[in-house]
Amino acid sequence: MRWKRTALLNVVLVVATSALHLTVEQGINNDQISTSPATIDETPNSVLVHTIQHSEDFAVGDETIDAVADNTTKEKPTTTQSNSYSNSDSVAYADEPIGHKEKRMNTESLHDRTGDGGGDDEGDTDGGNGDDTNDDTFVVETTSGRVRGHFWRENEKIISYIDIKYGTFDSPFEASVAPNKSAEVHALKEHSSQCPQLQNDKDVGDKYVGDTDCLTLSIFKPPNVKNASVLVHIHEGNFIGESADPAIYGPEYLTAKQIILVLPNYRLGPLGFLCLQNKIAPGNAALKDLSLALTWVKTNIEKFGGNPHNIAVSGIGTAGALAGYLALSPMSSENVHKVIIESGSVLSHWAIDRDPIDTATRLSSNIENFKSFEGVDLKQLLKAAKNIALRPCLEKTDNPFMTETPWKVLGKKEIKIPFMMGTTKYAGVHEFLSHNSKSIQELNKDVGLLLPNDLHFTSDDERTRIGNKVKTEYFDDNDITMDSVEPLTLYYTDAAYLGPAIRTARPLVGSGATVYFYEFSFVGEFNRELHAVESPVNGAVRGDTIGYIFTQDGDKPAENTDELSTVERLVELWTSFINTGTPTGADITWEKFDNEDPSEEQWLSIDTKVTPSKGLHVDRMKLWTDIYKEYFVERSLAYGMSPSVCTVLVLQAVFFITFFRHAWHFF
Incomplete structure (x- = not known):
């Protein structure tokens, strides 16, 4: 018995x-899919050359966030951190908008010059004599309705279609859908569409701008073009601000090479990235917006003279990470044929929120008398989110954009498209500039703060030991000071941008993708961000390639200058890659990246001269390769448990x- x-x-x-x-x-309550160590968050506040903007109130219902509200009264354990190191609240290690922030070009004086030829339902975009007539020469029939084009800034070599509506949504956090077809002809000449955000005003402080009817895109094309390659460029803004502004992303260089440029808006801040992992806010609304924009482009671009089977997506910093996500997600990958990224990666630790419910809890705690997200005033919500980093997340509801982390996807999915990716030499200068003497002292007291928050350690002693390795690599045996400009900038460059980019490129090659890797170092008049932040280092900073791929307010370099040579080189490399998947240029040989031996990995150094090279900062990268091989949170047996x-x-x-x-x- x-x-x-x-x-x-x-x-x-x-x-x-x-x-x-x-x-x-x-x-x-919404058991998180994955967790990050509660005691580790290295993210200092970046120098933001912009802020956020917003208008228009809304209310939402919520099924589970009331549980989050209950948690806001409970004290949470804290760690010893400087003012610059708030746990996930900071927005460092993320992209900055182009810093020059010139006044947008006032295009009201531009004439509506549409030519005198006839049009048809297929959108005859050819020719035109520039007369200010209202015929249908530049009218195109789209799924959103009829849209009228205009010569861009009186340039008869560029036809622009501004702020075309591609999506709409009822609830602020839900996935967007295609809009109803408009009966009226859309004929805007000037970009004005912005998604809700806060914008810093020197007189009034945080100013709410934008509105929820913001899911628009602008198209710039050469006349008479047929079957042209298409570049969809995602605007920067640190996940929280800016818009698809052609005053910053001017089309002149690209259209001259017979490329069609598309600039889409997408939701920002809590509207784009609040992630409750339920039906009210499933997460990744911004990425679903961009997926819908790509679907719109794929469906309609042929009527503008574009090739729907050759669509490249590009971005810098956070926008670069978004471009990478679009290439990996089943929701959007079929509409992405090539990817161009500068200083941003899906494997950057700042590119994913591993505990979105905690983020939502902290957001709710910033809203006075919060009970649930139902009925929350939009302005209150945006103000509450000002210092909280909202990012892409894993989802648990129907029709998700992402249910697995990029690292898992890269490890098992075949990815056959070409990537052109890299960083600037000093991509981490914004993080250096965010420091003050107090935050520097915190780094010396706790070297573990030098470790990104996607690393997992079994003990504080182990964390300190690895932190000391990082400190020794960049600062030898010296204390970190405000004079440690270059080593601290290189540390942030490697930890947040270059290291993750290398760790992304290697599995991409293993999955079948073709990768071309570069480092941009050139310094000239059109390094807009370098000059805007008054960088203390003499080298290109994150975002500086923008000034050599796009025009800002129509500015172009003078003849016989290094700036003009750099524009010509970059535009040739970029457009040849968009067209063929292989970047080529006069007297430039750019070999494919190979992940067999770090010392043999091919990359292109882009400075005053363009130099093919092997082994990208091998010693510095070996440190991060070894650290992530052993301590990356997704390699931990406890990850996601x-x-x-x-x-x-x-x-x-x-x-x-x-x-x-x-x-x-x-x-």
Whole structure:
């Protein structure tokens, strides 16, 4: 009878284990898909050359966030951090908008010059004599309705279609859908569409600008073009600001090479990235906007003279990470044929929120008398989110953009498209500029703050040991000071931009993608961001390639200058890649990146001269390669393990121990 009692006991244990598993799973409010170490967050506040903007109120319903509200009254453990190192609240290690921030070109004086030729329903975009007539020469029939084009800034070599509506949404956090077809002809000449955000005004401080009817895109094309390659460029803004402004991303260089340029808007801040992992705010609304924009382009671009089967997507910093996400997600990947990225990566630790429910909890705690997100005033919401980093996340609802981390996707998915990716020499200068003497002292006191928050350590001693390795690599045995300009900037460059880019390029090659890697170092008049932030280093900073791919307010370099030569080189490399997937240029040989041996990895140094090179900062990169090989949170056995799973494993262990203790002699 003893063996029967033993068997019965173990059956009871199995049943109890399963019941407890279900109970715990159901009781956890939006049990997070993955977690990051609560004691590690290295992100200092970047120097922001812009702020956020917003208008128009809205209210939303919420099914589960009331549980978040209940948590706002509970104290959470804190770590020793400087003012610049708030846990996930900071927006460092993310992209900055182009810093020059000149006044937008006032195009009201531009004439509506549409030519005198006839048009048809397919959108005849050819020719035209420039007369200010209202015929249908530049009218194109799209799924959004009829849109009228105009010569861009009186340049008869560029036809522009400004702020075409591609999407709409009812609830501010839900996925966007295609709009109803308009009966009126859309004929705007000047870009004005902005998604809700805060913008800094020197007189009034934070100013709310934009509105929710903001899902628009602008198209710039050469006349008479047929089957042209298409570049969809995603605007920067640190996930929180800016818009697809052609005053910053001017089309002149690209259209001269017969490329069609598309500039889309997408939702920002909490509207774009609040992630409750439920039906009210499933997450990644911004990426779903961009996916919808790509679908619109794929469906309509042929009527503008574009090739729907050759669409490249590009971005810098956070926008570069968004471009990478679009290439990986099943929702959008079919519409992405090439990718161009500068100083941004899906594997940058700042590119994903591993605990979005905690982020939502902190956001709700910033809203006075918060009960749920239902009925929250838009302006209140945006103000509350000002210092909280909202980012892409994993989803749990129907029709998700992303259910697996990029690292997992890169490890198992075949990716056959070409990538051109790299960084600027001093991509991390904004993070250096965010420091003050107090935050520098915190780094010296706790070297663990030098470690990104996607690393997991089993003890504080181990964390300190690895932190000291990083400190020694960049600062030798010296204390970090405000005079440590170059080493601290290089540290941030490697930890947040170059290292993640290399770690992204290697598995991309392994998955079947073709990768061309570069480092941009050139310094000239059109390094807009370098000059805007008054950089203390003499080298290109994050965002500086913009001034050599796009025009800003129509400005172009003078003849016989290094700036003009750099424009010509970059535009030739970029456009040849967009056209063929292989970047080529006069007297330039750019070999494909190979991940077999770090010292043999091919890359292109872009400075006053363009130089093919091997082994990109091998010693510095080896440190980060070794650290991530051992301590990357997704390599940890505990990664993504919910409390219920841990409970089940423990009870199952008890089951086997009990069973074999009492029943071994029956075998």
